[in-house]
Amino acid sequence: MHTRRSLFVAALGALLLSAPALAQDKSIVVASTTSTQDSGLFEYLLPIFKQKTGITVKVIAQGTGQALDTGRRGDADVVFVHAKSAELKFLSEGQGVKRYPVMYNDFVLIGPKSDPAHVKGMTDVAKAFQTIKDKKASFISRGDRSGTNIAELKLWKDAGIDIDKDKGPWYKAIGQGMGAALNTAQASGAYVLSDRGTWIHFKNKGDLEILVEGDKRMFNQYGVMLVNPAKHPNVKKDLGQQFIDWLISPEGQKVIANYKINGQQLFYPDATDPSA
Amino acid sequence: MRGVTILDRLSLTVGAGAPTVLIGPNGAGKTTALRLMAGLMAPTSGRITWGGRPDVPARRAIMFQKPAMLRRSAGGNLRYALNAAGIPRRDYAGRIHELLALVGLDGLERRPARRLSGGEQQRLALARALAGDPAVLLLDEPTASLDPAATKTIEDVIRAVAAKGAKVVMSTHDLGQARRLGGDIVLLHRGRLLETGPAATFFTSPQTEAARIFLAGDLLV
Amino acid sequence: MPGDTSAFGLLLAGDPALLAIVRLSLAVSLSATALAAVIGIPLGAAVALTRFRGREGMIVFLNAMMGVPPVVIGLTVFLLLSRSGPLGSFGLLFTPQAMIVAQTIMVTPIIAALTRQTVEDLWAEYRDELTAMNVGPLRKIATLVWDARFSLVTTLLAGFGRAASEVGSIIIVGGNIEGFTRTMTTAIALETSKGDLSLAIGLGIVLIGIVVIINALAWVVRRAGEAYAG
Numbered sequence: 001m002h003t004r005r006s007l008f009v010a011a012l013g014a015l016l017l018s019a020p021a022l023a024q025d026k027s028i029v030v031a032s033t034t035s036t037q038d039s040g041l042f043e044y045l046l047p048i049f050k051q052k053t054g055i056t057v058k059v060i061a062q063g064t065g066q067a068l069d070t071g072r073r074g075d076a077d078v079v080f081v082h083a084k085s086a087e088l089k090f091l092s093e094g095q096g097v098k099r100y101p102v103m104y105n106d107f108v109l110i111g112p113k114s115d116p117a118h119v120k121g122m123t124d125v126a127k128a129f130q131t132i133k134d135k136k137a138s139f140i141s142r143g144d145r146s147g148t149n150i151a152e153l154k155l156w157k158d159a160g161i162d163i164d165k166d167k168g169p170w171y172k173a174i175g176q177g178m179g180a181a182l183n184t185a186q187a188s189g190a191y192v193l194s195d196r197g198t199w200i201h202f203k204n205k206g207d208l209e210i211l212v213e214g215d216k217r218m219f220n221q222y223g224v225m226l227v228n229p230a231k232h233p234n235v236k237k238d239l240g241q242q243f244i245d246w247l248i249s250p251e252g253q254k255v256i257a258n259y260k261i262n263g264q265q266l267f268y269p270d271a272t273d274p275s276a
Numbered sequence: 277m278r279g280v281t282i283l284d285r286l287s288l289t290v291g292a293g294a295p296t297v298l299i300g301p302n303g304a305g306k307t308t309a310l311r312l313m314a315g316l317m318a319p320t321s322g323r324i325t326w327g328g329r330p331d332v333p334a335r336r337a338i339m340f341q342k343p344a345m346l347r348r349s350a351g352g353n354l355r356y357a358l359n360a361a362g363i364p365r366r367d368y369a370g371r372i373h374e375l376l377a378l379v380g381l382d383g384l385e386r387r388p389a390r391r392l393s394g395g396e397q398q399r400l401a402l403a404r405a406l407a408g409d410p411a412v413l414l415l416d417e418p419t420a421s422l423d424p425a426a427t428k429t430i431e432d433v434i435r436a437v438a439a440k441g442a443k444v445v446m447s448t449h450d451l452g453q454a455r456r457l458g459g460d461i462v463l464l465h466r467g468r469l470l471e472t473g474p475a476a477t478f479f480t481s482p483q484t485e486a487a488r489i490f491l492a493g494d495l496l497v
Numbered sequence: 498m499p500g501d502t503s504a505f506g507l508l509l510a511g512d513p514a515l516l517a518i519v520r521l522s523l524a525v526s527l528s529a530t531a532l533a534a535v536i537g538i539p540l541g542a543a544v545a546l547t548r549f550r551g552r553e554g555m556i557v558f559l560n561a562m563m564g565v566p567p568v569v570i571g572l573t574v575f576l577l578l579s580r581s582g583p584l585g586s587f588g589l590l591f592t593p594q595a596m597i598v599a600q601t602i603m604v605t606p607i608i609a610a611l612t613r614q615t616v617e618d619l620w621a622e623y624r625d626e627l628t629a630m631n632v633g634p635l636r637k638i639a640t641l642v643w644d645a646r647f648s649l650v651t652t653l654l655a656g657f658g659r660a661a662s663e664v665g666s667i668i669i670v671g672g673n674i675e676g677f678t679r680t681m682t683t684a685i686a687l688e689t690s691k692g693d694l695s696l697a698i699g700l701g702i703v704l705i706g707i708v709v710i711i712n713a714l715a716w717v718v719r720r721a722g723e724a725y726a727g
C-alpha cells in the first residue's frame with residue numbers, strides 16, 4: 001500500500017538524518033553537575049580539549065548524587081562532581097578507579113536586596129543560616145542530593161540546626177537544578193545557596209545579590225574519576241583517562257583558570273593540592 | 277437477532293432463469309432475505325443451500341438499498357471491485373469504461389464517488405456489483421431513487437444480465453417493474469411468505485386474499 | 498542585526514548550533530511519529546475491525562496510555578537502555594535513537610487510539626460492501642486506512658504535536674547533551690535553568706512557529722486530498 005511504503009521511507013530517512021551523530025565514535029560520556037554546565041565552563045573548555053585530542057565529550061548535567069548514580073549504572077565513562085564525601089563513597093564501592101582533585105570554586109549566599117533577615121556582610125555563614133532560620137525568612141533548597149544541596153545541608157548542621165526537624169513553610173526544597181532554584185528565589189524573594197559560577201553566569205538575577213561570601217566553609221571542591229572498567233566493561237577507559245589527564249595537566253589547569261565572565265575568574269585549579 | 281423475529285418459517289426455492297422479484301410492504305423482510313442469501317448474516321435457525329450445497333457461490337454480488345461509496349473516484353470504486361473479484365489488472369481500463377457506459381455514467385470516471393448525485397451513486401453501485409461478472413446478482417431496490425429514463429436503463433441492464441444466464445434476485449416497490457422483469461414473484465409480509473409464483477399467474481390470478489389486497493394497492497394488515 | 502543573540506536573530510543568521518537543534522528536534526519527533534504510525538495505524542485498525550476477547554480492555558488500555566506522563570515513559574526507557582538494564586548492551590542511552598524510542602512509545606498509543614476511532618466509524622459504513630465483495634482481513638484494514646488517510650493526517654499531527662512539545666522523556670533518555678541530544682524543548686529547559694528567559698521564550702516561539710507551519714502544511718494536504726477523493 002502506498003501510504004505505508006512512504007511512511008516507512010519517511011521513518012528510515014529520519015533515522016538516517018540522526019545517524020551521522022552515531023558516527024562520532026571517538027567520544028566519551030561525562031556525568032557532571034548542573035553547576036559546571038550552567039556556569040558555562042564546559043562550553044569554554046570542551047572545544048579546546050576536542051581540538052587538542054579529537055575526542056568529543058558528551059556531558060550529562062545532573063545533581064552530584066544523580067551523576068554518581070549514572071556512573072554506578074555504567075552509563076557514563078567519567079564522573080566530574082563536587083561532593084568529596086559522596087565521591088569517596090563511590091570509590092569505596094569500587095565504582096571509580098581513582099579520584100583526582102581538579103579545581104574549586106565557592107558557594108555564595110544569595111538573597112533579595114531588601115534582605116529581610118539582615119544577613120548581609122556577615123562573615124560567619126553558620127550565623128547567617130541561624131538568623132535566616134530564626135526570622136523564618138524564605139529559603140530555597142535544591143533538595144536534589146546535588147553537591148550544592150549536600151553543602152547546604154552541612155552548613156545547617158554547622159549552624160546547629162537539624163533542618164529535617166526545624167524546617168517549616170519558610171524552607172522550600174524544590175528538587176531541581178541550580179538555575180531553577182535561583183529562578184524560584186528570584187520570583188519569591190527568597191534566600192538560596194549557589195555556587196559562584198552559576199550565579200555569575202545566571203541571567204535572571206532580578207533584585208537578587210550576594211549577601212554572604214568568603215567563609216572557608218563555603219569552598220566547593222571538584223573531583224574527577226574514571227568509572228571502573230572492571231565493573232563496567234563498556235567504559236572507554238583510554239579516552240576517559242585521556243580527558244582526566246588533560247584536566248589535571250598544567251595545560252588543562254591553565255584553561256580552567258582562564259575561564260572568566262566579566263573579568264571574574266570562576267574556578268581555581270588545585271590538582272596539585274593532595275589534600276583537596 | 278436479539279429476540280426479534282424478522283423472517284419466520286420462510287421456505288423459498290429460487291430457481292435458475294428469469295429474475296426472482298421480492299415484493300412486500302416496508303419491513304416485510306426483503307432486505308433481510310437478500311442479506312441472508314448474500315451470506316452477510318447467518319440464519320438463527322434453518323439453512324440456505326445453493327444447488328443443494330451449503331457454500332455460498334463465490335461469484336455473487338449484492339447491491340444494497342443504501343449503497344456505501346468508497347472514498348475514491350467513480351472509476352476507483354469500480355477498480356476496487358474488479359480487484360476484489362480477481363479480474364486481471366490489464367482488463368481494468370476496458371471494463372471500467374464498459375461498466376460506466378452500461379449504467380449511463382460515461383465520462384464520470386474521475387469524479388469522487390461521494391460527490392455523485394443519489395441516483396448516480398445508485399447506478400455506480402449497480403456497475404460495481406456487476407464488476408466481477410457475478411453468477412448470482414442480488415439487488416435491493418435497484419431503481420428506488422432513479423428518474424424514469426435511468427430506471428429504463430437499469431431495467432435493460434438487469435434484463436441483459438439475466439439473459440446471459442446470471443441469476444438475479446431483486447426487491448422492489450414498483451409493481452410495474454416486478455411485472456416487467458419478474459420471472460417469479462415472491463410476496464413477503466411481516467417476515468412470512470404469503471405467496472409465490474410465476475409473474476404471469478401471480479399478477480393475473482393471485483391465489484391468496486393477501487396478494488389480491490396488496491396488488492390492489494390496499495394496506496395489508 | 499550584529500550581536501543579536503535572540504533565538505530569532507540566531508535563526509535568521511543561520512546560526513549552525515541553533516539550526517542543528519531545530520533539525521534534531523524535527524528528526525527525532527518526525528521519526529518517532531513515523532514509526533508510531535507504522536505500528537499504531539495497523540494496530541488501531543486491527544482493533545477496530547476485529548472482535549476478540551479482551552478487546553474492550555485493549556481499548557481502555559490504549560486510551561489510558563495516551564495520558565501517561567512523558568517522564569514515566571522516559572524513566573522506563575531509561576531503565577531499559579541503561580548499561581545495567583536489560584537492553585544496555587546496545588549502548589543506546591543518551592543518543593538520539595533513545596529519544597526516538599521513548600517518543601515512539603509515547604506517540605504509538607495516541608495514533609492507535611485515534612486510528613481505531615476513525616477506522617471504526619468508516620468500518621460501520623463500509624462493512625457490508627467489503628464483506629459482500631469477499632475482501633480478506635488484511636485488505637480490509639488497508640482499504641480502511643487508505644480511505645481514512647486524510648482523517649488520519651490529523652491523527653498523525655496530534656502525535657507529532659505531542660512528541661515535538663514534550664521534554665520529560667527525552668531529557669531523561671537523551672541527557673540534553675550539547676550538539677548531540679539537545680532539542681528545542683530540552684534547550685528551553687536548560688536556558689530557563691540558566692535564567693536566560695528571553696532565549697528560552699525565543700526558542701519556545703520558534704518551536705511554536707515550526708509546529709504551526711507543519712500543521713498548516715498538513716491542513717493544505719488534507720484539504721487538497723479531500724477535494725480530490727471526496
Ligand SMILES: Nc1ncnc2c1ncn2[C@@H]1O[C@H](COP(=O)(O)OP(=O)(O)OP(=O)(O)O)[C@@H](O)[C@H]1O
Pocket residue numbers: 277280282300301302303304305306307308309341
Ligand atoms: N438488525 C436488526 N435488528 C432488529 N430488527 C431488524 C434488524 N434488521 C431488520 N430488522 C427489522 O426486520 C424487519 C424487516 O426488515 P427488512 O429491512 O428486511 O425490511 P424490507 O422488506 O427490506 O423493508 P423496506 O421496504 O423498508 O426496505 C423490519 O421490521 C426491521 O425493522
Ligand SMILES: [Mg+2]
Pocket residue numbers: 306307308341416
Ligand atoms: Mg429493504
